[in-house]
Amino acid sequence: MDIKSFIESYGTYAQAAESLGFKERTLASWCRHERTPSRAQARALIIKSDGRLTYEDIFGPLPSSQSDTSPQAQGPERESA
Template sequence: MNEIWKANYYHRQKKISDQALKNLKKSGLEPEFQNKKVQHYSLKDFIEFLGVKEAAETFDCSEASIKAWRYGYRNPSIKQAHQIIKATEGKLTYESIFGNIQDLQS
């Protein structure tokens, strides 16, 4: 399986992140917790943490949609995923919503 696209993807993400951090550092901003272990949450985990009602309010959708996402009956649309990412201030990502990029079939 040709996985060069993954190498390209992660390389590009690193370059973008490095540049953003460099720009922030020039502004006098540094990460507070540079060595802190980052806990990655899936959409299901986050919904379980918030609860169905609060998740529906946070993500501006119906409780039925939240339940469908939590139990894996449906996935959010790309537009909904974007709203979720914004609402969680980046705690959730496209990968935490749709799954790991390595699991995708090419």
């Protein structure tokens, strides 16, 4: 579930703000991707969502820890002299 769907599940921003403890404007800016919750705010959202939200839902996927070893990622091959 993404953060926008979670917030909108409350009905209105006013209802979500009252239940979640954030300002309506704050919630609206998160839904419009104008701002991102702080780590503390994200943690509070995850707790209040009873696990329906994750950090990845809020901030997006983490960069892969594996490097791309495909030939295209290695760059053009150099000719030996």
